[in-house]
Amino acid sequence: MLSATEIQKVIPHRYPFLLVDRIIELEPMKRAVGIKNVTINEQFFQGHFPGHPVMPGVLILEAMAQVGGVAMLYPDENRGKLAFFAGMDRVKFRKPVVPGDQLRMVAEIIKVRSGMGKLWVQSFVDEQLVAEGEFLFALAQK
Numbered sequence: 001m002l003s004a005t006e007i008q009k010v011i012p013h014r015y016p017f018l019l020v021d022r023i024i025e026l027e028p029m030k031r032a033v034g035i036k037n038v039t040i041n042e043q044f045f046q047g048h049f050p051g052h053p054v055m056p057g058v059l060i061l062e063a064m065a066q067v068g069g070v071a072m073l074y075p076d077e078n079r080g081k082l083a084f085f086a087g088m089d090r091v092k093f094r095k096p097v098v099p100g101d102q103l104r105m106v107a108e109i110i111k112v113r114s115g116m117g118k119l120w121v122q123s124f125v126d127e128q129l130v131a132e133g134e135f136l137f138a139l140a141q142k
Contacts, residue, residue, distance in 0.1 A: 002026065002070070011069045012082065012142075016043055019063035020070070020105075028074040031108050034067035040099035055097040060131050061088070064121040068107035068135060072117065083137045086116065091133035101125045115139045 002023035008014065025033035038055055045053040069083045097103055103123050110118040115138060122132040 032071035087136040
C-alpha cells in the first residue's frame with residue numbers, strides 16, 4: 001500500500017491535482033489499484049454543478065491515469081520520468097460520481113515499447129463500473 005505522501009515520491013502531481021489518495025495494490029509495470037475519496041470539499045464542485053455536484057469526467061480520467069502512472073513510474077529505472085497522455089480510445093462513462101463516493105481505479109498495463117505504452121483502466125464505485133478506457137502514453141525525461 002502507498003499513502004498519498006508515498007505516491008508523491010513516484011508521480012509529480014500535487015494539490016489540487018493529485019487525484020489519488022492511496023494505492024492499495026501494486027505490481028510495478030503490470031497493475032495498480034488506487035482509491036480516490038470524493039468529498040464535497042473538492043474545488044471543482046463549486047462550479048460543476050451548483051445544486052447537483054458531479055465529478056467532471058475529465059478528472060475521473062486523470063485520476064485513472066495517475067494510478068496507471070504509479071504502476072509505470074514506480075520502478076527505479078523510471079523514477080523521475082513523466083508519463084504524458086498520447087491518446088485515449090474506447091472511453092465510456094457509465095454512471096456519475098458524486099460527493100461521498102469512493103472511486104476505486106484499476107489500471108492494467110497492456111504493453112510498453114520504446115517509451116510508449118498502453119493501459120486499460122476501469123473505475124468503480126461500490127463495485128459498479130463508472131468509467132473505463134484505453135490510454136496511450138509516452139514516457140519522457142523531465
